[in-house]
Amino acid sequence: VAMNGIREVLIYRQQPVFFKSYQDACRKGKNARSFLTVAPPIPSWILEVCGFLVIPSTIWLLISTDDADMSTIAGVITVIMLAAWRVLPLLNRSLGCLVTLRGLRAMAMNCLERLEAIQKQALPSSPDPDPSFRFVREITLDQADFRYPGATQDSLSKLSFSIHKGEQLGIIGPSGAGKSTLLRAISGDLEPNKGTVEMGPGERLSVLEQDHFKYDEFRVMDTVLMGHQPLWENMKERERLYSKPEMTEEDGNLAAELELKFAEMNGWEAESNAAQLLQNLGVKEDRHDKLVGELSNTEKVRVMLAKALFGNPDNLLLDEPTNDLDLDTVEWLEEYLSNIEQTVLVVSHDRHFLDAVSTQTVDIDFGKVTMFAGNYSFWYESSQLALRQAQNQKMKAEEKKKQLEEFIRRFSANVAKSKQTTSRKKMLEKLNVEEIRPSSRKYPGIIFQMDREPGNQILEVEGLKACDEDGTVLFDNVNFNIEKGEKVVFLSHNPKAMTALFEIINGNRKADAGEYKWGITITTAYLPLDNTEFFQSDMNLVDWLSQYGPGNEVAMKGYLGRMLFSGEEVLKKVNVLSGGEKMRCMIARMQLQNANCLILDTPTNHLDLESIQAFNNLVAFKGNVLFASHDHEFINTVANRIIELTPSGTIDKLMSYDEYIYDEAIKEQKAKMYGI
Numbered sequence: 192v193a194m195n196g197i198r199e200v201l202i203y204r205q206q207p208v209f210f211k212s213y214q215d216a217c218r219k220g221k222n223a224r225s226f227l228t229v230a231p232p233i234p235s236w237i238l239e240v241c242g243f244l245v246i247p248s249t250i251w252l253l254i255s256t257d258d259a260d261m262s263t264i265a266g267v268i269t270v271i272m273l274a275a276w277r278v279l280p281l282l283n284r285s286l287g288c289l290v291t292l293r294g295l296r297a298m299a300m301n302c303l304e305r306l307e308a309i310q311k312q313a314l315p316s317s318p319d320p321d322p323s324f325r326f327v328r329e330i331t332l333d334q335a336d337f338r339y340p341g342a343t344q345d346s347l348s349k350l351s352f353s354i355h356k357g358e359q360l361g362i363i364g365p366s367g368a369g370k371s372t373l374l375r376a377i378s379g380d381l382e383p384n385k386g387t388v389e390m391g392p393g394e395r396l397s398v399l400e401q402d403h404f405k406y407d408e409f410r411v412m413d414t415v416l417m418g419h420q421p422l423w424e425n426m427k428e429r430e431r432l433y434s435k436p437e438m439t440e441e442d443g444n445l446a447a448e449l450e451l452k453f454a455e456m457n458g459w460e461a462e463s464n465a466a467q468l469l470q471n472l473g474v475k476e477d478r479h480d481k482l483v484g485e486l487s488n489t490e491k492v493r494v495m496l497a498k499a500l501f502g503n504p505d506n507l508l509l510d511e512p513t514n515d516l517d518l519d520t521v522e523w524l525e526e527y528l529s530n531i532e533q534t535v536l537v538v539s540h541d542r543h544f545l546d547a548v549s550t551q552t553v554d555i556d557f558g559k560v561t562m563f564a565g566n567y568s569f570w571y572e573s574s575q576l577a578l579r580q581a582q583n584q585k586m587k588a589e590e591k592k593k594q595l596e597e598f599i600r601r602f603s604a605n606v607a608k609s610k611q612t613t614s615r616k617k618m619l620e621k622l623n624v625e626e627i628r629p630s631s632r633k634y635p636g637i638i639f640q641m642d643r644e645p646g647n648q649i650l651e652v653e654g655l656k657a658c659d660e661d662g663t664v665l666f667d668n669v670n671f672n673i674e675k676g677e678k679v680v681f682l683s684h685n686p687k688a689m690t691a692l693f694e695i696i697n698g699n700r701k702a703d704a705g706e707y708k709w710g711i712t713i714t715t716a717y718l719p720l721d722n723t724e725f726f727q728s729d730m731n732l733v734d735w736l737s738q739y740g741p742g743n744e745v746a747m748k749g750y751l752g753r754m755l756f757s758g759e760e761v762l763k764k765v766n767v768l769s770g771g772e773k774m775r776c777m778i779a780r781m782q783l784q785n786a787n788c789l790i791l792d793t794p795t796n797h798l799d800l801e802s803i804q805a806f807n808n809l810v811a812f813k814g815n816v817l818f819a820s821h822d823h824e825f826i827n828t829v830a831n832r833i834i835e836l837t838p839s840g841t842i843d844k845l846m847s848y849d850e851y852i853y854d855e856a857i858k859e860q861k862a863k864m865y866g867i
Contacts, residue, residue: 330388330389331388352560357533359534359551361567363553377508397418399499399510400495403492411479412469418501419456474494474497489515507535509536519684522852524544528548529548535548540822543827549566636754639782639785639786645710650708650788655704659691665685686819697715716784722773731761731762731763731765754778774796774797789814807829809829827848
C-alpha cells in the first residue's frame with residue numbers, strides 16, 4: 192500500500208489515491224515495482240548556489256594570499272567543497288529517503304488501520320481525515336428529476352438513494368415505469384431537470400449499448416477494446432507515435448509515459464482477454480477480425496455485451512443483457528457477474544438471471560424508486576405474503592409480524608453459500624419486517640381452456656430434417672412421440688432450429704426430410720416468434736381480436752381486460768402497439784381458440800416480469816404444451832420433458848430443466864452430437 196502511495200506521487204503532488212476496496216488496495220500495492228521518487232529535505236538549487244559561491248571564493252583566496260597556512264587551509268576547503276559539490280546531493284538524497292520512508296511508514300500504518308476497519312465494515316470517523324487517502328463508496332442520486340425530451344411531465348421524480356460499491360441491483364417495474372430511464376440517468380445520457388447524480392472521481396462506467404449498428408465499420412476485436420476507453424486511446428496514441436519516421440526527444444518521453452500507463456492497464460493482455468470474453472459469449476475466433484457489420488444480429492448483441500464487460504469497469508449498467516443469448520451463454524453470464532466485485536445495475540425480464548446476480552432489488556412504480564433487500568424471488572414472495580395479510584382483516588398485527596419474520600428466516604436459510612448469496616443473506620438477516628409491503632402490481636390473466644379433451648395420440652414425428660437457407664443443418668433424424676399431458680421444451684444451440692420445427696408442424700414450412708402426424712382429436716394454437724404480419728392493419732384492438740373467435744364486443748373487451756387493456760386502451764390501433772402489447776394481444780388470440788395443444792415459440796420475449804409470472808399458469812393446463820424459451824425459470828416451472836435438437840439427432844429426457852443442464856452424462860452426449 193505504501194509503495195502504491197509512492198507510485199501515485201501521493202506525497203509530493205498531494206494527489207489522492209482512490210482505493211475501491213481492500214482487494215484493490217492490495218493489488219495496487221503489489222503491482223508497484225519502482226517509480227520511487229524521494230523529496231530531498233534540502234532543495235538541490237541551494238546546494239548548487241552554495242557551490243558556485245563558496246568554491247570560487249576559496250580558489251581566489253588560495254591564489255591571492257601569501258600566507259602558507261592560509262593557502263593550505265584554502266586548498267583543503269577547495270578540495271572539500273569540490274568533492275562536496277558532487278557528494279552532498281547524494282547524501283542529501285539519502286537523507287531524503289530516510290525522511291520519506293519514515294513518513295511512508297506512518298502513512299502505511301494509517302492505511303492498514305483503515306483497511307482493517309473496512310474488513311470489519313466499520314470505517315472510523317476522524318475529525319481531521321488524511322486528504323491523500325479516501326475511499327470511493329457509492330453512486331448517489333439526490334432529489335433528481337428526469338424527463339424525456341418533449342415529454343410534459345417527469346418520468347422519474349425526486350430520486351434520492353445511494354448505491355454502495357460492490358452492490359448488484361436488479362431493477363424491476365411494469366412496462367413503461369422507467370427502468371431504462373434510470374440506467375440512462377445514472378450513465379449521464381439523460382441529464383436531471385433537478386437534483387444531482389454523482390459518482391466517485393476517477394471511476395469508470397460501462398453501459399451495454401443498444402445501438403447494434405454503431406460499430407459496423409469497426410473490427411470486432413477493436414469494438415470490444417473500445418469498452419476500456421482510456422486503454423483504447425492509449426493504444427491509438429502509441430500507434431501514432433511509433434508510425435513516425437523519426438521521433439523527437441519529446442516523443443520519446445511521451446512514448447515512455449504511454450508505455451507505463453499501457454502496462455498499468457494490463458494492455459499487453461488486452462487482446463487475449465477480449466478474445467476470451469468473445470469466446471465465452473459464443474462469438475467464434477474466426478469472427479474476431481471481421482467487421483461488426485458482417486455479423487448477424489445475435490452476434491452483434493454478444494459483441495456489445497463483451498464491450499461492456501471488458502476491462503473490469505467500476506460500474507456496470509446492463510439493460511436486458513440476456514436478450515438473444517442462448518441458455519448456455521446466459522448461464523455463463525450469471526456465473527461471471529456473480530463473481531465480480533464491481534457495482535452492477537441490471538434490468539432484465541429473466542427471473543432466474545435476476546435471482547442469480549442481484550443482492551438487492553430496485554422497484555420502480557408510479558415514478559418512484561424503492562430499494563429492497565434480497566433478489567426478485569424474495570421481493571415477489573414477500574410482497575404477495577404481505578398482500579394476503581392485508582386482505583386478511585382477522586389476522587392480528589403480532590401474528591402478521593411473526594409470519595413475516597418466519598418467512599425471512601426460511602428464505603435466508605435456503606440461500607446458497609457463494610460470495611453473491613452470502614452478501615444477500617446478511618441483508619435479509621438485517622431486514623425489518625416493516626419494510627415488507629404489499630405489491631401494487633397487476634398481473635394479466637393468462638388462463639387457457641380446452642373445448643375438447645385430447646385423445647392418446649398427440650403428435651408423431653419421424654426422420655424430420657431442416658436446413659437453413661445457406662445449407663446449414665438445423666436438425667436431422669428427429670424422432671419423437673408426444674404423450675398426453677406432456678409439456679415439452681425444445682432446445683438447441685441454434686435458435687433457428689426450434690422455429691423451423693414449429694413452422695413445419697404448423698404447416699407453414701416444408702421439411703427437408705421426414706414426416707409428422709397429428710392425432711385426430713388435436714386442435715392447436717400457435718404463438719409464432721415473428722408476429723409482424725398480424726399487426727399490419729389500422730384496426731382497433733376490439734375489431735382485431737374479433738377476427739379470431741366468436742363473441743360480441745363485450746366478450747372481446749373481457750379477453751382484452753384479462754391482458755390488462757382497459758378503458759380507452761381497447762380502441763388503440765394495432766399498428767402502434769409496443770412489442771409487449773402485441774405479445775399480450777397474441778396471447779388473447781390464443782385464448783379465444785380453446786385449443787388442446789399450445790405451441791409457443793419463445794413466448795416470454797417482450798413480456799414484463801408480471802406477464803411471465805402469470806404464464807406459470809401453463810402448469811395447470813390439462814392439454815399439451817410444446818414450447819421454446821430462453822427463460823430458465825419459465826422452462827424449469829413448466830416443462831416436464833426436454834428434447835434437444837442437434838444436427839445429428841435428438842436428446843430426449845423426462846426430467847426437469849435443472850436436472851438436465853447439470854447432468855454430466857448429458858453434457859458429454861451434447862458435446863458429441865454437436866461435434867464440439
